[in-house]
Amino acid sequence: MIDLSVDFGKFYLENPILTASGTYGYCDEFDAFLDVRNIGAIVTKGITLEERPGNEGKRLFETSSGLINRIGLENIGIEAFVNRKLARLRKLGINFILNIAGKTEEDYVQLAEISQREEIPAIEVNVSCPNVKAGCLEFGTDEKCLYDLVSRIREKYKGFLIIKLTPNVTNIEDLALAVQNAGADCISAINTVKGLGVELNFSGTKVVKSLVQGGLSGKCIKPVALSMVKRIKEVANLPVIGLGGISNLNDMLEFFTVGAEAIQIGTENFTNPSIAVNLAKELAEFIVKQGFRDLKHLKEELRK
Amino acid sequence: MKKHLKGIVLNIENIAKDTVRLEFSTPLESILPGQFVSILIPHKTLRRPFSVADFCLNSAFGTNNRNFDSILEENAKNKGAITVLFKLKGDGTNYLKGLQKGDMIDYLAPLGNTFTIPDNKNNPKNTASASGDITIKTTDARGCETVDRINQTVMNGTKGMDKDSEPSGAIETKAVACAIGVNSSKKALLIGAGIGIAPMLYLKKILDKKSISNYLISGFKTEEEVIKGSDGVVIGGSVIDKVQNLIDEFRPEILYSCGPKVVLQMVCDIAKKNELRAEIAMEKVMACGIGVCRGCVIKLEKDDAIKNASVCADGPVFSGAEVIWE
Ligand SMILES: Cc1cc2nc3c(=O)[nH]c(=O)nc-3n(C[C@H](O)[C@H](O)[C@H](O)COP(=O)(O)OP(=O)(O)OC[C@H]3O[C@@H](n4cnc5c(N)ncnc54)[C@H](O)[C@@H]3O)c2cc1C
Ligand SMILES: Cc1cc2nc3c(=O)[nH]c(=O)nc-3n(C[C@H](O)[C@H](O)[C@H](O)COP(=O)(O)O)c2cc1C
Numbered sequence: 001m002i003d004l005s006v007d008f009g010k011f012y013l014e015n016p017i018l019t020a021s022g023t024y025g026y027c028d029e030f031d032a033f034l035d036v037r038n039i040g041a042i043v044t045k046g047i048t049l050e051e052r053p054g055n056e057g058k059r060l061f062e063t064s065s066g067l068i069n070r071i072g073l074e075n076i077g078i079e080a081f082v083n084r085k086l087a088r089l090r091k092l093g094i095n096f097i098l099n100i101a102g103k104t105e106e107d108y109v110q111l112a113e114i115s116q117r118e119e120i121p122a123i124e125v126n127v128s129c130p131n132v133k134a135g136c137l138e139f140g141t142d143e144k145c146l147y148d149l150v151s152r153i154r155e156k157y158k159g160f161l162i163i164k165l166t167p168n169v170t171n172i173e174d175l176a177l178a179v180q181n182a183g184a185d186c187i188s189a190i191n192t193v194k195g196l197g198v199e200l201n202f203s204g205t206k207v208v209k210s211l212v213q214g215g216l217s218g219k220c221i222k223p224v225a226l227s228m229v230k231r232i233k234e235v236a237n238l239p240v241i242g243l244g245g246i247s248n249l250n251d252m253l254e255f256f257t258v259g260a261e262a263i264q265i266g267t268e269n270f271t272n273p274s275i276a277v278n279l280a281k282e283l284a285e286f287i288v289k290q291g292f293r294d295l296k297h298l299k300e301e302l303r304k
Numbered sequence: 305m306k307k308h309l310k311g312i313v314l315n316i317e318n319i320a321k322d323t324v325r326l327e328f329s330t331p332l333e334s335i336l337p338g339q340f341v342s343i344l345i346p347h348k349t350l351r352r353p354f355s356v357a358d359f360c361l362n363s364a365f366g367t368n369n370r371n372f373d374s375i376l377e378e379n380a381k382n383k384g385a386i387t388v389l390f391k392l393k394g395d396g397t398n399y400l401k402g403l404q405k406g407d408m409i410d411y412l413a414p415l416g417n418t419f420t421i422p423d424n425k426n427n428p429k430n431t432a433s434a435s436g437d438i439t440i441k442t443t444d445a446r447g448c449e450t451v452d453r454i455n456q457t458v459m460n461g462t463k464g465m466d467k468d469s470e471p472s473g474a475i476e477t478k479a480v481a482c483a484i485g486v487n488s489s490k491k492a493l494l495i496g497a498g499i500g501i502a503p504m505l506y507l508k509k510i511l512d513k514k515s516i517s518n519y520l521i522s523g524f525k526t527e528e529e530v531i532k533g534s535d536g537v538v539i540g541g542s543v544i545d546k547v548q549n550l551i552d553e554f555r556p557e558i559l560y561s562c563g564p565k566v567v568l569q570m571v572c573d574i575a576k577k578n579e580l581r582a583e584i585a586m587e588k589v590m591a592c593g594i595g596v597c598r599g600c601v602i603k604l605e606k607d608d609a610i611k612n613a614s615v616c617a618d619g620p621v622f623s624g625a626e627v628i629w630e
């Protein structure tokens with residue numbers, strides 16, 4: 001057996017392939033297609049304090065090589081997650097990371113407390129949410145606001161703390177440093193890129209249009225994600241989990257090259273629901289075929 | 305249990321204007337009416353969902369197909385065949401149109417829920433023979449059992465009608481009932497609009513198998529777009545215009561429908577007026593197809609509470625009375 005493990009100290013992965021938040025639910029559907037225990041870890045759908053119904057209207061828009069979504073964080077809420085989903089994940093021995101989101105700092109702090117109480121091994125914090133108190137400016141776009149948020153979460157939560165950065169900023173380096181200084185254990189990048197889908201239908205001179213403003217994901221955002229991961233690694237020492245448009249082995253190697261320790265698969269799970277497990281196999285085969293000793297050796301060579 | 309599968313195209317043909325019938329192999333042993341498959345389209349992010357229009361076991365599909373080493377072995381087990389009917393829309397359907405016999409298809413199935421089938425107990429009249437339906441069972445070249453009903457004849461009759469004297473192109477439903485020679489009681493009335501006929505055809509096959517008497521009326525914009533298999537066809541006009549007459553005549557217990565939103569809404573209105581249950585198959589753009597991404601949700605009103613439901617996993621079939629229209 002080839003060693004594909006990634007050891008973050010506080011958190012251990014059998015292999016570097018994770019499934020991204022919002023694309024794998026709470027992991028109770030994909031087990032129809034594959035053995036989810038063979039995935040490095042699954043990241044849950046973003047969970048908020050209260051259950052959320054999500055956005056009205058059109059939620060999906062396919063673009064060339066991508067997808068715009070405006071789901072609006074529809075989720076069952078932390079209480080239902082703890083009562084209905086947590087036991088199952090544990091019973092099946094699924095390695096998971098809880099993704100959390102909030103409207104106020106207090107929301108996040110409470111979610112951190114609950115995560116600590118429930119001994120959840122790792123949480124990923126979605127900071128691409130509008131901060132209601134700061135005029136709905138996103139938490140993850142202002143370094144001061146992000147530093148305060150992460151510090152407060154850190155106080156309450158002792159497990160493996162991952163902050164998921166948004167690419168919709170000009171100063172990703174400053175934000176990465178804010179996260180590091182506030183005591184987080186890891187950065188994941190990137191969340192979706194702001195985008196707009198425009199659909200036009202004509203009936204003579206009458207135009208029927210539909211605009212879908214949301215987050216762009218999928219193959220088309222990979223170059224943005226690679227650039228962000230590289231820029232973060234240039235300034236921060238924290239380990240980085242890379243994501244954005246990954247759909248095959250080569251994409252994954254590109255992220256390792258720019259410094260990612262592990263990767264997440266998002267939108268590609270929809271296109272190819274067996275991808276996460278298949279990629280782990282392909283990676284092991286590739287390492288053997290090329291003659292690397294293990295994943296660590298491969299990463300070293302990629303980063304030389 | 306949902307599966308990620310590979311199948312081989314067994315048949316592909318044009319069956320009406322811009323309408324294609326695609327049949328492919330499957331190892332699945334059963335699929336319920338209303339369920340759908342989600343087909344991978346190369347170079348597209350999203351799979352494309354299509355209703356199952358027919359499913360049969362024991363197709364004679366075997367190893368004499370073109371050689372696809374990696375999937376051949378897997379497909380030796382593929383004794384069943386799934387049929388979908390699709391209308392050409394954009395890239396996805398145009399890609400599928402170009403497939404040929406022997407080509408490979410990557411699909412997820414069976415997805416979604418199913419129409420509920422009324423039980424036919426306590427109603428001895430509702431057996432196929434008692435209701436007077438003429439059913440001819442045949443076995444086709446691949447060994448698939450198909451049920452060809454006399455309705456094909458009726459359809460052909462419609463086609464021959466003088467459209468000028470019948471501007472809506474509608475057939476007299478009474479005449480149809482006569483032609484089939486039914487006692488005019490039908491447990492289920494099926495209403496298909498356009499390509500929405502696809503799941504209705506499979507539902508009809510299952511109802512027939514269970515000897516639940518039924519009548520399928522479908523509507524098409526033009527004669528060239530007519531897809532065979534209904535008991536009655538409306539061309540040009542609205543299929544809905546015929547529904548009240550059919551309800552009065554057949555006194556069905558349940559309405560089933562699939563088609564554009566406007567048609568489904570009208571089916572629900574008619575059902576409500578007649579105090580009938582309506583089950584409708586809905587459509588929404590989908591990403592995951594299995595209920596996790598929440599991209600395809602609609603709103604339902606159940607027990608005085610409003611709740612989200614995913615079309616892909618909680619649906620696509622919903623009780624018409626519960627759907628809140630956007
Ligand atoms: C449960 C279900 C069953 C369906 N059954 C059938 C069927 O039996 N026969 C048939 O012809 N069509 C069916 N459809 C619609 C079919 O999926 C679309 O026509 C098809 O996806 C169009 O793809 P395209 O690439 O050719 O067109 P596009 O150019 O991508 O789109 C044309 C239109 O198709 C719809 N569409 C596009 N992508 C999707 C998607 N991922 N999911 C749902 N709708 C989409 C949108 O309304 C869009 O405006 C069904 C849809 C659903 C949700
Ligand atoms: C339908 C959908 C829902 C998502 N929901 C969440 C979410 O709840 N929380 C979160 O942090 N990211 C969410 N994301 C973002 C993804 O986790 C990921 O960061 C992004 O899609 C980029 O990766 P990809 O290109 O591989 O999809 C969602 C993405 C999609 C497509």
Ligand code: FES
Pocket residue numbers: 589590591592593594595596597598599600601614615616617
């Ligand atoms: S398509 Fe993902 S929930 Fe229905």
